[in-house]
Amino acid sequence: MSVFRAGADALLRPTLGRSLAWSSRALSTEASDVKPPVEADKAPSEIAPIPQKDVVTADVVSGAPAELRHRAVRIYQPTRNTMQSGGAKMERWRIDWDILPGGGRWENPLMGWASSADYMQGTRISFRSKEDAIHFAEKQGWDYYVQPPGAKNIPPKNYSENFVYKPHKLRIARTK
Amino acid sequence: MLRLVSAASKPSSAGRLSRVVCSNCSATIGRRTLASTSARSADITLTVDGKEVTVPQGSALIQACEAAGATIPRFCYHDRLAIAGNCRMCLVEVERSPKPVASCAMPAMPGSKVFTNTPLVHEAREGVMEFLLANHPLDCPICDQGGECDLQDQSMRYGSDRSRFHEVYGKRAVENKDLGPLVKTSMNRCIQCTRCVRFANEVAGVEDLGTTGRGNDLQIGMYVEKMMDSELSGNVVDLCPVGALTSKPYAFHARPWELKNTESVDVLDALGSNIRIDSRGVQVMRIQPRTNDAVNEEWISDKARYAYDGLKFQRLTTPLVKDGDRFVPATWEAALQAVADGLKRSGATGDEIQAVAGQLADTEALVALKDLVNRLGSDNTALDGGRGAAPPVAGVDVRANFLLNATIPGVERADAILLVGTNPRHEAAVLNSRIRKSWLHTGLEVGLIGARADTAYGYEYLGDGARALADFVAGKGTFAKTFQAAKRPLIIIGSAVAEQEDGPAVYNALAKFVEKNKERMLTPEWNGFAVLQRAASHAAAYEIGFVPSKHAAATRPKFVYLLNADEVDPAAISPDAFVVYQGHHGDLGAQLADVCLPAAAYTEKGMTWVNTEGRVQLGRAAVPPPGAAREDWKIIRALSEVLGVTLPYDDVLAVRDRMWELSPTLVRYDVTEPTSVGVARAGLGVLAEATKSTKVSGAPLARPIANFYQTDPISRASVTMAQCTRAFVRGEDYDDAARATEAAFG
Numbered sequence: 001m002s003v004f005r006a007g008a009d010a011l012l013r014p015t016l017g018r019s020l021a022w023s024s025r026a027l028s029t030e031a032s033d034v035k036p037p038v039e040a041d042k043a044p045s046e047i048a049p050i051p052q053k054d055v056v057t058a059d060v061v062s063g064a065p066a067e068l069r070h071r072a073v074r075i076y077q078p079t080r081n082t083m084q085s086g087g088a089k090m091e092r093w094r095i096d097w098d099i100l101p102g103g104g105r106w107e108n109p110l111m112g113w114a115s116s117a118d119y120m121q122g123t124r125i126s127f128r129s130k131e132d133a134i135h136f137a138e139k140q141g142w143d144y145y146v147q148p149p150g151a152k153n154i155p156p157k158n159y160s161e162n163f164v165y166k167p168h169k170l171r172i173a174r175t176k
Numbered sequence: 177m178l179r180l181v182s183a184a185s186k187p188s189s190a191g192r193l194s195r196v197v198c199s200n201c202s203a204t205i206g207r208r209t210l211a212s213t214s215a216r217s218a219d220i221t222l223t224v225d226g227k228e229v230t231v232p233q234g235s236a237l238i239q240a241c242e243a244a245g246a247t248i249p250r251f252c253y254h255d256r257l258a259i260a261g262n263c264r265m266c267l268v269e270v271e272r273s274p275k276p277v278a279s280c281a282m283p284a285m286p287g288s289k290v291f292t293n294t295p296l297v298h299e300a301r302e303g304v305m306e307f308l309l310a311n312h313p314l315d316c317p318i319c320d321q322g323g324e325c326d327l328q329d330q331s332m333r334y335g336s337d338r339s340r341f342h343e344v345y346g347k348r349a350v351e352n353k354d355l356g357p358l359v360k361t362s363m364n365r366c367i368q369c370t371r372c373v374r375f376a377n378e379v380a381g382v383e384d385l386g387t388t389g390r391g392n393d394l395q396i397g398m399y400v401e402k403m404m405d406s407e408l409s410g411n412v413v414d415l416c417p418v419g420a421l422t423s424k425p426y427a428f429h430a431r432p433w434e435l436k437n438t439e440s441v442d443v444l445d446a447l448g449s450n451i452r453i454d455s456r457g458v459q460v461m462r463i464q465p466r467t468n469d470a471v472n473e474e475w476i477s478d479k480a481r482y483a484y485d486g487l488k489f490q491r492l493t494t495p496l497v498k499d500g501d502r503f504v505p506a507t508w509e510a511a512l513q514a515v516a517d518g519l520k521r522s523g524a525t526g527d528e529i530q531a532v533a534g535q536l537a538d539t540e541a542l543v544a545l546k547d548l549v550n551r552l553g554s555d556n557t558a559l560d561g562g563r564g565a566a567p568p569v570a571g572v573d574v575r576a577n578f579l580l581n582a583t584i585p586g587v588e589r590a591d592a593i594l595l596v597g598t599n600p601r602h603e604a605a606v607l608n609s610r611i612r613k614s615w616l617h618t619g620l621e622v623g624l625i626g627a628r629a630d631t632a633y634g635y636e637y638l639g640d641g642a643r644a645l646a647d648f649v650a651g652k653g654t655f656a657k658t659f660q661a662a663k664r665p666l667i668i669i670g671s672a673v674a675e676q677e678d679g680p681a682v683y684n685a686l687a688k689f690v691e692k693n694k695e696r697m698l699t700p701e702w703n704g705f706a707v708l709q710r711a712a713s714h715a716a717a718y719e720i721g722f723v724p725s726k727h728a729a730a731t732r733p734k735f736v737y738l739l740n741a742d743e744v745d746p747a748a749i750s751p752d753a754f755v756v757y758q759g760h761h762g763d764l765g766a767q768l769a770d771v772c773l774p775a776a777a778y779t780e781k782g783m784t785w786v787n788t789e790g791r792v793q794l795g796r797a798a799v800p801p802p803g804a805a806r807e808d809w810k811i812i813r814a815l816s817e818v819l820g821v822t823l824p825y826d827d828v829l830a831v832r833d834r835m836w837e838l839s840p841t842l843v844r845y846d847v848t849e850p851t852s853v854g855v856a857r858a859g860l861g862v863l864a865e866a867t868k869s870t871k872v873s874g875a876p877l878a879r880p881i882a883n884f885y886q887t888d889p890i891s892r893a894s895v896t897m898a899q900c901t902r903a904f905v906r907g908e909d910y911d912d913a914a915r916a917t918e919a920a921f922g
Contacts (some may be wrong), residue, residue: 074796076439079452079466082414082474083324083432085250098782099797101807105458114457147439147794148846150450153469153585156235159259159281171616171634175386176260176373 057141069141071120073097075133076147089126093133095144096124220286225293237279237290238266246292249301249330251308251417252369253280256474258378263308263369265330267300268292276300298334305334310341311348311392312418313364320360321419323432327367350395356403357899357910358410358478359421366420368394372412378616379475379609380406381632396420405904406632407605407884410481414465414474423462425482425896430454430461438798439466441785442480443536443712443778444888446671447584447604448787449476453484453779453798460484460779460799470585470846471791477605478900479884479891484779486894490762492774493803503772508804512818514771518754519552519819522734529554530733532564533722534740534765535711535888538783538795539842540831541775541808542713542722544823545739547834548812551821556728559717560765561743562675562880566729569674569683569867570707572718574859575841576851579715580789581703582666583848588614590704592662593622594638594655596645596682597877598670599629602884603710604788608632621662623648623655626670626877640876642678642685649689664702665693671709672880677873684867687860698853698860705860709788710880710887713740716786720838738765739808740775742889758811760801761889773815775808776801777890783807784835784842791848792841 073095080087100118107114127133130146137144162174221230224244231240236259241248251263261281268279271289276297279290291297309331316322350363368387373396376385382404388395398404404412413423435454442449442463450466463484465476495511496503506514519529531549533542546557558565570577582590587610600608608631614620615633622635625644636655638644648656659665667686673679690697690705697704709715717723736755738744742763749755749768757769760777780801786792801807809831816823825831835842841849851859885900886892903910 078437079439079450079468081324081432082465082467083321084329085254085326085417086247086329099800101797101800105800145794150468150470150846152467154239154255156232157239157255157259158234158236158283159261160283162258168619172377173383174377175383176370176377 056139058139062140064140065119068120069143071097071100072143072145073137074145074147075130075137077130077149079150092126092128093130094124094126095133095137097121220284222284222286222288222290224290231284235284237268237270237277237282237284240284241268241279241290241292248279248292249326249334250280251326251330251367252371254371254374254415256379257371257374257415260370260374263367264304265301265308265334267297267304269294269297301334302336305331306336306340308367309335310339312367313347315362315365315419319362319365319419320422320427321365321416325419326417348392353397354401354403355398355421356405356409356903357896358424358482359404359413360424360427362420362422363396364420365418366396367418368396369417370396371415371417372396372421375408375412375415376404376406379612380408380411381609381612382406382409403903407477407479407601408475408609410478411465411475423482425485426462430456435461436798438779438796440779440782440798441793441795442476443538443785443795444479444483444891445477445604446709446712446715446788447472447606448712448785448791448793449480449606450793451476451480453796455779455798458799458802460487470583471787472606473610475606475609479605479887479897482896482900483891483894485896486761486890486892487777487779489895490889490893491777491802491805492760492762492766492772493805494774495804496766496769496772498770508806508814511771511773512815515756515773515815516818518756518770519735522752522754524733524735524754525553527554527556527725527728527731528734529737530556530558530724530728530731530735531737531739532558532560532741532744533713533717534560534738534742534759535713536759536778536890537713537717537740538778538781538808539713539716539720539786539792539835540783540828541739541812542717543720543831543835543838544809544812544816544825545737546720546722547823548816548819548821549737551816551823552819554728555725556731556733557722558724558729559711559714559722560738560741561711562672563679565724565748567723567726568718569680570863571859571866572721572723573862574851574855575719575790576703576705576856577859577863578707578709578718579851580668580706580708581851581856582706583789583791584610586702587611587666587668587706589702590614590662590664590666591618591620592655592659592665593620594648594659594665594667595622595624595626595631595635596667596669596686597626597673597676597879598668598708599627599631599879599881600668600708601629601631602879602881603670603708605884607708621655621658623659627879629879641874642681642872642877643874645682645685646872649685660693663696664704665697666704666706667697669705669707670877670880671707671711671714673877675880676877677875678877680867680870681872682877684864684870687864687867691857691860691864694853694857698856700853703851703853703856705856707788712785712787715788715790716784716842719786719790719842720835738769740889741765744768758808759889760805761893763889763892765889773811774801774803774805775811776805780805781807783809784832786842789848790841792843792845794845 080090097120105114105116218233219230220233224241227244229244231243238248248266250266252260259280261278266279267276269291270277352361352363376382384398412421434456438453440453442451449472450468452464452466454462463481467474494505497506497514529552531545612632623638624635625638673682734753736753738757740759742765755769756771757765758773758775760775766772779798782796813823832843883905885897891897899910902908
């Protein structure tokens with residue numbers, strides 16, 4: 001568990017009950033009626049039950065527009081920029097949004113400034129681990145898609161390979 | 177809350193360490209060693225900055241340092257190129273070594289103690305940097321590499337703020353070279369890391385890019401005035417750590433920090449190379465490769481990289497309805513109604529309703545269109561180009577019959593490859609570099625049947641058609657004997673073979689040959705029967721069965737729905753047929769149409785693509801589609817409602833559920849699902865049975881791609897690709913005006 005999540009849990013715990021109570025009063029959603037799954041059927045099953053999520057959706061109180069919940073986020077690890085040899089920011093997991101179809105760009109007729117109807121187009125959030133990112137997305141109540149990172153496969157390299165004897169006909173004339 | 181998160185998301189080196197170590201272990205299991213007791217290469221342990229790290233034996237010291245999480249500055253070392261050891265930037269201190277050592281050229285030794293962060297190391301690197309900067313122009317404000325320049329980055333730490341060099345003659349001056357319409361050179365900036373030379377030598381197979389002179393006079397060039405003629409030449413722009421080689425079409429267009437990066441998939445060939453689309457506003461500014469060892473390593477072809485400017489021209493932005501002989505812009509409602517009226521007017525019923533899918537159709541659209549056409553009572557779903565209107569020779573019931581079963585990384589494991597009717601250099605340029613890599617570093621032997629081609633590796637030419645194949649199957653010739661002795665033989669069949677007169681005969685001979693040699697060619701680990709597709713949509717189309725039935729193929733269609741289909745033969749469409757074109761470019765298909773429906777191009781929709789090995793990858797939208805254009809499956813869904821056969825999906829997730837019903841592999845991303853030996857054999861049996869009565873005519877197998885740079889509506893609309901065609905295909909002067917301007921700035 002990351003430092004962040006420990007801290008966040010500690011921060012959230014006192015408010016948890018309050019937000020639940022609030023939601024049941026104001027919206028009378030089923031959130032307050034949710035009971036832990038009753039194990040009425042004790043028959044052994046091949047299918048593992050879906051574990052109860054330990055997060056409470058934050059958008060009940062966050063004030064985020066409801067439309068945001070209809071947009072899936074992608075959780076992925078950005079690959080290295082091939083223009084550079086540095087690998088900074090590669091370890092992070094990033095959340096960002098697909099573009100809003102039809103929410104394109106709009107140009108201010110007076111100044112020519114460009115703006116967009118897509119309120120998430122400039123937002124991207126970085127996390128230390130995939131689990132942190134998933135936790136955050138779940139807490140916000142967003143649908144997410146996790147893109148697994150590709151496996152890296154760089155064989156051991158050796159300077160002496162330049163001078164290794166090849167038994168067959170020479171296949172490369174090095175011009176370096 | 178957000179601030180908390182970003183503060184907590186510092187990169188940790190532990191993840192990288194474990195990953196590198198593990199992947200290296202798995203990669204070296206197959207290495208042959210002299211020891212007879214164990215085939216496994218040993219791991220060695222050393223200490224880097226007080227941290228113990230284990231790497232496979234034979235690794236360079238720089239790899240060990242990386243595995244330990246220590247960042248080593250470098251210019252000449254690159255993971256995918258041979259080690260040169262000439263920039264000296266990666267100096268580290270090793271215990272009991274009198275001098276700092278270049279960590280890229282030094283093998284990692286067990287038990288050695290390495291320090292990467294000592295005053296000695298810093299001083300040594302500062303010295304190296306001082307020499308590099310002595311001859312480097314102060315171009316940064318006008319240099320295209322600015323913002324992603326290794327020299328700029330590393331001089332922030334190791335550079336001095338003033339120079340001790342005051343040469344009478346000033347800095348070294350080198351003439352710029354003309355490497356063609358893609359790579360812009362500014363040779364004053366070159367630091368002679370020779371990455372471009374090594375790339376051209378090893379990967380691209382351009383063996384005349386090299387160095388001349390020594391010391392201060394060393395220059396990179398082609399020795400004579402010549403362009404760099406390679407399908408992978410754009411990659412030297414990425415490799416160049418400074419601004420000596422930059423992208424010509426992108427010159428002075430944007431800075432890297434202005435760009436939004438979107439990780440997506442390329443569709444201009446069937447490899448599904450991973451790309452990163454860099455966009456600003458509504459424009460794609462450039463396309464970069466995205467590292468994926470399972471597909472494209474770190475390279476992409478020039479078409480994938482530079483055809484993006486075609487996305488700006490010839491676009492269909494609004495629905496068009498033909499009125500007399502001209503197109504009139506219409507609303508979506510009117511256009512869809514026009515399609516419905518046209519269908520009614522044409523009187524098409526059953527198989528007379530034809531859907532034709534082109535190279536750039538995405539999987540969701542294919543599924544939706546097939547569902548729509550089937551609901552209208554037709555089985556006539558065809559592909560454009562070649563013999564797409566007929567049922568395919570290899571059949572679509574078994575996926576092993578139309579996929580590259582050996583997988584793209586698996587091609588490197590083959591020890592004998594027979595290419596039949598294909599030139600991978602044009603049909604899958606990045607795959608070709610893998611074959612070259614294997615050919616250089618192992619004893620791989622390659623044979624070719626079909627039109628002679630300049631592949632980037634040597635091959636034995638067996639003949640031009642089915643007769644030569646018959647000789648090969650009979651075991652005549654030296655290559656046939658090599659092939660018989662090979663442990664992992666591989667036959668790569670070009671997608672064009674099925675479109676030719678002798679196609680069925682070739683398939684028949686090969687299916688029988690594979691069956692005969694099944695103990696080597698069809699094992700649980702190895703499937704040596706591989707079909708190389710060249711169109712991004714075809715593997716997906718076959719996967720979902722987007723092929724006509726025999727009865728449907730014989731019907732003359734009265735209503736034709738072209739989905740991105742631009743390779744259609746206009747003569748094949750009867751003049752009284754009602755034609756609808758759905759696509760993003762006003763190319764051939766749109767000319768034939770009665771109604772044009774504007775759709776999104778691949779950079780504008782996040783859709784599923786299946787590559788030639790059956791790997792399903794999810795693209796991503798980078799920019800919104802222009803004008804009234806919409807995503808393809810949505811158009812088809814809307815049309816279905818107007819036609820009164822509403823398709824049962826309302827969002828893309830529901831479409832993907834439908835895809836899962838058709839083939840569960842279509843929602844398993846980034847993996848290849850191997851076909852079991854039994855099923856693959858059954859598939860080949862069906863193939864051999866279906867083609868058994870064909871006769872060999874002896875006609876040569878023609879090559880499908882004459883001009884690599886223009887194969888689809890996007891690259892045909894691209895100015896850069898037109899320049900490449902002039903420069904590399906026709907050998908003309910590609911851009912007189914630009915050269916005159918450049919000469920003026922000299």
